[in-house]
Amino acid sequence: MKNHLAVLAPMLLISATPNVLAASVVDLSVKGLITPVACTPSLSNNGLVDYGKISRQDLSVDKRTQLRDQMLDFSLQCNGPARFALIMRDNRDGSAIVNSEIYYGLNLDNSGNKIGLYSLNFDPASTVVDGWSQVYRTDSTTGGVAWSSSSSRSIPIGARSYLGFTDMAGSSAGPVAIQNLSSRVTLETVIAPTSELDLSADVQLDGSATLDVVYL
Template sequence: ASGRARELSLQAGFAPAACETTLSNGGIIDFGRMWSRSLNTDKETGLVSRSLLLSIGCDGPTHFALRMHDNRKGSATGGIDETAYGLGVDDSRNKIGRYFLYFDPFDLRADALPQVYRTDSTTGGVAWSSSSAYPIPIGSSSLLGFTALPGSNAGPTAIQNLSGQISVRAVLSPMNSLDLRTEVLLDGSGTIEIIYL
C-alpha cells in the first residue's frame, strides 16, 4: 500500500495582551452649579482643576500608548489645539469653553518601576520624544506613552499595571458671549483610547 504525503499547515495570530481602563467616579467630573455673576463677564474663566483616578490593567506587560478622542468635536474654544476638548454649546450654539486632561508622571505608578516618565509621538509611534517627568495634556493626534527611563527616545516600556491621578482643567468662555437666558450646561465628553504598539 502506498501512502500519500499531505502538507500540514499551521497558522495562528496572536493579539496583544488586552488592557482595560477604568476611571474613578465612572469618569464623571461634576463642577456643580455656578452662578454667572461669579464668573468673568468679558474674559475667560479658568476653573479649579479636578482629579480622577486612572487605572490601566493589562493581561501581561504590554507596550501601549494613549490617545484622546473629543466626543464634542468642534465645540472647543481657543482655536485649533489637539489637547483642547469641547464643553459643548449653549441653546444658541455658542461654544461654552474647553478642557485639558493632564498627565503628571509624578502622580503615576507603573508596576514596580521606581519612577514613571512620559514620552510622546506625533508620528503614530515611529519616533518618540525624549522622555521626561514634565506634565503634559493628552492629545488627539499624538500618542502619550510611559517609560522607566528618563531622557529616552526608545518609546514606551512594557507595562502591565499603570495607575494614578490625572487632572481636568476647564476654561469657560466669557459670560457675555453665552446665551444666559436658560441654564448653560457643561457637556464635555472624551474617550481615552489604548493604542497597542
C-alpha cells in the same frame, strides 16, 4: 496601399492591449496582528466630573474663567506586559473655544456659542507603574514612528499625539512594556466670557471624550 494599412492596424491594437490591462488593476493587501494581550482602563467616579450649578456672577464678563481643578484616579491593568500608548478622542469635536489637540469642547449653548474647554493632564510624578522607581512620559506626533525624549514633566493628553511611559529618562526609544499603571490625572476647565454666551436659559456643560489604548 490597402494591404499595408491592413497589416499595421492589428499590430497597433496588440501593442496597446498590455498597457490598457496594466492600468486597470490594483493590488490590495490587508494586514494586522491579533494579540492575546488586553488592557482595561478605568477612571474613578466612572469618569464623571460634575461642577454642579455655577452662578454667572462667578464668571467673568469679558475674560475666560478657569474653574477649580478636578482630580480623577486613572488605572490601567493588562493581563500581561504590553507596549501601549494613550490618546483621547473628543466626542464634542469642534466645540472647544481654542483650536488645539490638547483642548476638548464643552458643547454649545442654546444659541450655538462655544461654552468653553477642558484638558486632561498626566503627571509622571503622580504615576505608579509595576515596580518602577520612577516614571517618565514620552509622546509621538507621528503615530508611533518617532518618540520624544522621555521626561518627568506633566503633559495634557492629545487627540493626535500618542502618550506613552518608560522607566528611562531621556530615552527616545518609545514606551516600554507595562502590566499595571495607576495615576492621578488633573482636569482643567475653562468657561468662555459670559458676554459670548446666551444666558437667557441654563447652559449645560456637556463635555465628553473617549480615552483609547493603542497597542504598539
